[in-house]
């Protein structure tokens with residue numbers, strides 16, 4: 224599926240070719256901190272599947288407890304999270320942060336990981352409070 228997207232301010236834009244089956248939620252503590260939210264939704268894709276069409280993201284190297292180093296790509300102007308890639312394996316998988324994708328309404332998540340650290344209320348938002356129209 225062809226998708227495109229970018230950051231909130233428009234400085235960074237991209238196009239990509241993804242498989243809608245590769246959309247996942249991560250509930251890990253790091254994702255909570257990086258997003259400032261309860262969990263992170265990411266679309267995984269092979270290296271080379273993504274083309275920048277405008278701008279260049281800033282990057283931050285994150286080192287996991289097991290020593291794996293990942294590159295967190297984000298807009299240096301507005302701070303929107305954009306991509307993930309391996310720091311030491313250029314041919315490794317990339318990830319696109321779901322909220323940056325223009326067609327995200329067509330990309331529901333297919334799996335969840337790190338559910339042990341999930342916020343207890345995050346699994347069923349409708350079960351204990353009503354929807355408020357905006």
Ligand SMILES: [Zn+2]
Pocket residue numbers: 230231232233234235298299300301302303
């Ligand atoms: Zn931006």
Ligand SMILES: [Zn+2]
Pocket residue numbers: 249250251252253254255263337
């Ligand atoms: Zn995570």
